[in-house]
Amino acid sequence: MANNSGVLIFGAAAALGVAAVIAATRPSEAAAPPTTGSLSGKVTDSATGAPIQGATVSLGSSLHTTDANGNYSIVEIPPGDYPLSFSAPGYATVNI
Numbered sequence: 001m002a003n004n005s006g007v008l009i010f011g012a013a014a015a016l017g018v019a020a021v022i023a024a025t026r027p028s029e030a031a032a033p034p035t036t037g038s039l040s041g042k043v044t045d046s047a048t049g050a051p052i053q054g055a056t057v058s059l060g061s062s063l064h065t066t067d068a069n070g071n072y073s074i075v076e077i078p079p080g081d082y083p084l085s086f087s088a089p090g091y092a093t094v095n096i
Helices: none
Strands: 004-013 016-026 037-045 056-059 062-065 071-077 084-087
Touching: 037 056, 056 071, 062 071
Parallel strands: none
Antiparallel strands: 004 016, 016 037, 037 071, 056 062, 056 084
16 A cells, blocks of 8 residues: 555634644555654634734644744644644634
8 A cells, every 4th residue: 555645624713714734644554653743734814814923823732833924834743632722912712
């Protein structure tokens, strides 16, 4: 079986528009399972679609900040279950 990428897309429409992509690699039968994953996406204003610079993306105890285009990327995430939230001053926090 060849390697395939699994992609899961989240969307939330509160005061923040949130799009997130979680990617993990499905190993071939002979390969070892992946030891880390990644999460990336864009935080936007749900009313206007404008990107939100400086929004906080919280994955477990790890905090990340969006760039000028509202993008974020979190790499080398160990396997597990994590709370995920998005927040920015003047907007309601989105918890996933």
